[in-house]
Amino acid sequence: MAEMVTLTIDGREVTASFGTTILEAAQDANIYIPNLCNNEELAPYGSCRLCMVEISHQGHNRLVASCIYEVVDGLQVKTNTERVMNVRKLVIELLLSRNSTHPTIRRIADELGVKATRFPIEEKGCILCGQCVRTCREVVGLSAIGFSGRGITRRIAAPFLDFPPDCIACGSCVYVCPVNFIPMREQNGVRTIIRFDFPMQQCKKCGKFFAPKKQLEYFSKITGLPLEHFETCVDCRKS
């Protein structure tokens, strides 16, 4: 059994296993800490900076990202100090200046008492939480999309802003995005992600368009099973 650790969060004593992050420990204890770039399935990233908390350990006080910082015995965590709230307010105002309309952003802004951003708004949609890129890299294992540029020119990109050669159109990036930035639609047997078209496979039995051909080719490659195996949809395969 993993070693257990005792810490306090906002005065409340909480136990957690060694190797847990402060955010995980808080969530397990039903203590809310806002976050946007964190995802259970992905390695902690620490880019949005909403989840900052103030910790005190062996006499030192500082602010850390709770999604990354691992608990230690005797750690004292405060989730709502003035310094913490100022960081959160700044972050949400900055994110509102990139995306002033999405409910996810607005909800967090409301929670923080931020009615509007004082910064000039330039709608970009994407909040650069990185979940799409990280999902493609860590979960799907293909790194079909990545980041491009640095600083304020940073954006998510298919290489050369052109058709991503490694993409299998699984749609994971679309699904995982907290602000629904990546558009995906299906029409006439074609799945279109952003502006890239991926022909869908039609089930040899029932005729339904059920998965992008590229995705099935990928499954065939990694399982070693012949492509024909994947030309019928899952339901038809069962019967």
Next chain:
Amino acid sequence: MMNKIKSPDELLKLQEKIRASRDPNKPCITICAGTGCLAYGTQKLIDNFKAEIEKRNLTGTVGVRTSGCHGFCERGPLVVVNPKGIFYQRVKIDDASEIIEKTVLNGELIDRLLYTDAQTGAKVTYEHEVPFYKKQMRLVFGMNGQIDPKSLEDYLAIGGYSALAKVLRGMQPEAVIQEVIKANLRGRGGGGFPTGWKWDATRKANDNPKYVICNADEGDPGAYMDRSLLEGNPHAVLEGMIIGAYAIGSSVGYIYVRNEYPLAVTNITIAIEKARELGIIGKNILGTGFNFDIKINRGGGAFVCGESSALFASIEGRAGEPRAKYVHATDRGLYDKPTNLNNVETWANVPLIINKGADWYQSIGTKNSKGTKIFSLVGKINNTGLVEVPMGITLREIVFEIGGGIPKGRKFKAVQTGGPSGGCIPEKFLDMPVDFDELSKIGSMMGSGGMIVMDDRNCMVDVANYFLKFLEEESCGKCTPCREGILQMRKILDRITQGQGKEEDLDMLEWMGQAIIDGSLCALGGTAPSPVLSTIRYFREEYEAHIKDKRCPAGVCKALISYSIDAEACTGCGVCARICPTKAATGEKKQVHTIDQGKCIKCGACFESCKFDAIKVA
């Protein structure tokens, strides 16, 4: 040429042999060939000296040595005639034959090439008497003048690698670490972290392999100490790294050099090759069984890669994005292995500490900042160059006694230290001792050693804006506070410099600044607000003039100034009219000229070229 050295004692014997084979009285012309002097065209001067010596059949009797930077960059090209140490400055390319004829062969001085003391008007003959050098303590940097960086023999001749021999002859790794801890050497890259403790933590980390890295990314604009050390004395850095690797238990090292330093890369590459040939680095070092070798990685042009975790990412072949440092690099750094990263100057201090002992090192400096620090003294200063001074010297001594004060009789306004992570220090702190903790107390920091002097014609709001623009471009973009926050702070500064500042701007900048410091992922964002916050703290009136009065007192911010011609001073020479890109400056020959404000784009070309001081900025 030379065979591999098989023991520490053999190394000491080789030093002896080289020293014995050299005649200390042999005339030798040392020419500074650092990047700065090369930019003055020194290569042609070097070629001329060599050609002259050959022409006069003096090859073998008179030596020519090209050395690394001597530090007095303002006065380059620099030539020192040894053995006496006669110091010639602002040497012209055609002076080679005269120097050989008069000084080398006939012992005569060439007055026009000697340094003139600004106070007394007297000529100074010897390098060590030049006021610029007198107050310095050139323990590390001084070696540059005595060696050709491409020559391993030169380094051995001045006792180089003695520290390594001492360590490998009989010191246990832990003892080496204890000596460095005792000396209290603190990181010279900016962090000021106790080096010995870093080595200790890496040694004690429970994983392998362990890496030793030299951070030669030197990104602070205006700072070029590390470049000059790496160019001028690469072996000192190597020696420090080999000793460190031995103490820590590492066999793989990296030197991460900025892409913009080609000569440094060349010289360190040659140094490693020669050291390897001799058995000083590589397998079975000095026959002791200790293995350690070094790879050189070039940066790709990113200031953020001076940050340790971004540097590791770059070496790993990725974009230079930092990661949170809750787990120290000494436990999990490069490739997630225990890594000890130190700055170039830090490494170069190590042989000194081993050779002369921690007690000696402790005798220099202040209570918590020991040893010397090399600063690049640049900007509005008479004696631009690299200076090495003991910790605890005052800013006034550096700026006025070593630096020679402000050019053109202008008034000192501020000195910026710590690069984009540091702050601007006003006149009232000139008598402050320079050390790690004192600088932090007043809102700046030591940083890597850049010291940028500003006068009354520099606008502090413009300076703050400049640093924000710099950081905006250099931010990796991963975290929100830095990527978006710096941009928005910059936009506010833009408005202020354009005369569109608002009452609430200063409060907003201070609020944002603190939140960005607290919320950023790494030290780039974490220190980005410092220039703004320190200038608001010490030059608030200047900001208020911009915001309330729409005025730039220093005469810099274009939207708030205008150029005009002083009718009394104008001679009608027409230079301004000829250089004006928009034909705003016009006039008849020998008649007073005028500037059409409607056409003037405030490029400053006329101001720069008027020889009669007739262009006024207000």
Next chain:
Amino acid sequence: METDIKEIIKRYGDDKSFLVPILQDVQKRFNYLPREAIQSVSKLLEVPLSQIYHVATFYKAFSLLPRGKHQFQLCVGTACHVRNAALLGEHIERTLGIKPGETTADLEFTFETVNCLGACALGPILVLDEEYHGQMTISKANKILKKLGKKVESDDE
């Protein structure tokens, strides 16, 4: 092209962690980073294309567009800035008609800014084709541009 790339990668022992130096050598060879070259590196080094694209767009040293025959680099380090490098930069922008990071349409000139070359005593500094020109002024810059055949608005002869 692939043979050139293979040779460069071999120089670094096919080691993925030398991606940045490899791309630097590729750029030296082709004057910029052609798309085909990047795709080749990805295939031969077995590094995801998106990672190389990020690296190529992250570091200032790399250009995905062809660069000019002559390369101007203006130092905009702090020491040069306090000596009015900004005004010099604006002048070059106006004269060449391009912003820092861009190349003229005729592929003659590329203009870049660099954050400190480390030769501060000579500031402001302009580097033209790796040759350093110190104590730059607008009139000196005009002379250099005219020598290269570029028309300048003003004539201060």
